[in-house]
Structures are given as C-alpha cells and as structure tokens.
Amino acid sequence: DNWMHLSHLLNAATHGHIHETIGGAWDNIYPEFLNGTVSPAVYTFAHSIQPLARILWRNDLLECPDSCDMTTDPKDCMCTCSEEKMAGRASYEILDSSGILESVEYFDHDGHLLDSFYNESTGKIEYSLPHYTHEESMDIYDGLLKLCCAPGKIGDQYDSNSPNDVTFWMLHPTMERIWHYMRMAPVVYNETWDPYHTCYGHNPDDLQPFRNLFDDNNEYYSNSDLYSLLHPQNEDLPYIYDNFEWPHCELLGYDMSATYRR
Structure with missing residues (x-):
C-alpha cells in the first residue's frame, strides 16, 4: 500500500533475483x-x-x-x-x-x-x-x-547486458503493469519517496541519463520527474496496458479485483 514497500519488491524479489537465478x-x-x-x-x-x-x-x-x-x-x-x-x-x-x-x-x-x-x-x-x-x-x-x-x-544478466536476454522484456513490463495497477486502485496508496539510499541514482532528486522524452527542454530528468511523467493517468504517456488481469494469481487464491479511478 505504499511506494517504498513496492519499490523494494520490484527491485529485488520480482526482478533482480530472477535475473540472477536465470543467468546472473x-x-x-x-x-x-x-x-x-x-x-x-x-x-x-x-x-x-x-x-x-x-x-x-x-x-x-x-x-x-x-x-x-x-x-x-x-x-x-x-x-x-x-x-x-x-x-x-x-x-x-x-x-x-x-x-x-x-x-x-x-x-x-x-x-x-x-x-x-x-x-x-x-x-x-x-x-x-x-x-x-x-x-x-x-x-x-x-x-x-x-x-x-x-x-x-x-553472467550477462547480472549487469547492463541483461536487456540482451528475452526475459528482461517480460519482467519489466510485468512489473510496470503491477505498478500502474497500484497507482490507479481506489485504496490509499502512499507515494512518498524516502531519500534514504546511499547509492546515487536511487533517490527522488537524483538525475537519470534521460531527456527530451516528454518535452524539448534538453534537461535530464530526476527520478521524481520520471515518477510523475510515467503515471498511468498522464495523458501524454504514449501507451496503456489493455488489462489488469492476473488469472494465474487468482488460481493461487489471490484476490486481484479492484475498481479503478477514472
């Protein structure tokens, strides 16, 4: 129910550990x-x-x-x-x-x-x-x-070579779809980003090597900029997921139903 908890899960159990297990x-x-x-x-x-x-x-x-x-x-x-x-x-x-x-x-x-x-x-x-x-x-x-x-x-999946593996392109959109799901659900979702990390690049005001994705300002985006720009309700976001259904999770007994804000 909060971004800090979700970000830890996205970075580790549902992401990095899978890369390492397969070939990292x-x-x-x-x-x-x-x-x-x-x-x-x-x-x-x-x-x-x-x-x-x-x-x-x-x-x-x-x-x-x-x-x-x-x-x-x-x-x-x-x-x-x-x-x-x-x-x-x-x-x-x-x-x-x-x-x-x-x-x-x-x-x-x-x-x-x-x-x-x-x-x-x-x-x-x-x-x-x-x-x-x-x-x-x-x-x-x-x-x-x-x-x-x-x-x-x-292995190649440990570092920046991981996009060369097909599983990279399965993991990342899967995680983002869950992230969109959480951000649009009507339940209270705390989006506070605690700048606790000692490694540059992980805190909200740290800059990333991306610019001109949504504008022509030629300025690098911070994490907080990207967090806002990638919100599923951003009308300038050039894509949308066609559904938020996880039948395999429901088969395991998880309730994935929700009513979304419009």
Whole structure:
C-alpha cells in the first residue's frame, strides 16, 4: 500500500533475483557458507558480493584465470584471493584498506540498520561493531572477506547486458503493469519517496541519463520527474496496458479485483 514497500519488491524479489537465478550469478559458496541453508536475505547479500569482489580485484587481491577450456574442472576456473598478496593481514585490515568496509551497511541482531558504525576519532569503521562483541565483529569481517574471495561467476544478466536476454522484456513490463495497477486502485496508496539510499541514482532528486522524452527542454530528468511523467493517468504517456488481469494469481487464491479511478 505504499511506494517504498513496492519499490523494494520490484527491485529485488520480482526482478533482480530472477535475473540472477536465470543467468546472473552462480557457482558461489553461499549455501556452503551457511551449512546448506539459504534464506531470502542470502540472495540480497549475493547481489552485493559481486561488486564488492570487484573492489578486491581492482586492489590486485582477487585473481581470476584468463581463460578456461571445456576440460577444466569448474573448481579450478574460479576467482580466488591471493594468499601471498594478503600477506597474513587480518580481514578487517584488508577490507578497510580496499574500501569494502565503507561500501556495505551493517545491521544489529534483530536486522535493524545501525545508525552509526564509524569511529569519530579515526573516521573509520568501528573495529568492534555496535551491539556486537569483538569476537562477533571479527567473525563478520572474516565471513565477508571469505565470501568476497569466492564470488563465483557473473553472467550477462547480472549487469547492463541483461536487456540482451528475452526475459528482461517480460519482467519489466510485468512489473510496470503491477505498478500502474497500484497507482490507479481506489485504496490509499502512499507515494512518498524516502531519500534514504546511499547509492546515487536511487533517490527522488537524483538525475537519470534521460531527456527530451516528454518535452524539448534538453534537461535530464530526476527520478521524481520520471515518477510523475510515467503515471498511468498522464495523458501524454504514449501507451496503456489493455488489462489488469492476473488469472494465474487468482488460481493461487489471490484476490486481484479492484475498481479503478477514472
């Protein structure tokens, strides 16, 4: 019943995770790392590990084979961290010096985002995280480094190459049709956009590389501009969905009926 909740679902469970499952990332150690169990949170974390592993690669700590032929054992065709280059340093030191520690968010035992995890005197991430013991903090850093050192493989559907796959063109209009459905339903729909994100491009006032789609101003649109322009009741929107019916959802017991505003 609100945009913030819907946007999280659109970005993850109904979108990014499907790309990853089909051909975005595989051969990782997450199930092994969690003793064979895989929770929904793991997929979110897996989505973050790939770019974090690239940071290690840029710091010349993660090494990947130049090529592998069809006879190579998959286990021998993986990116791994160089023990020699890490030189026995502690996980915290490696993650801090490479810039990974400042690139992730931290949560308490109940899953709540920590408001502050910087040491004001040093300007660095706390050696011992708030609400965690020293040993627990070290376990977190050790686990993070272990996962970053075994990112598995990245497929075309992980990044900007995903439009090359046919499923891209099935997922995106499906999500937008649901979005239109929510915005036109007579129920109360809170469209507040909380500018909480630390990554540029995700907040309402962040600019996107699009212009002159609905005008000739030659100015880039912000997310909030596009949010308004793509409203299903915008008369200048050059398309409309022919129906808002989901018979497959109704077969599963979901009530998808609604009366729309005109």
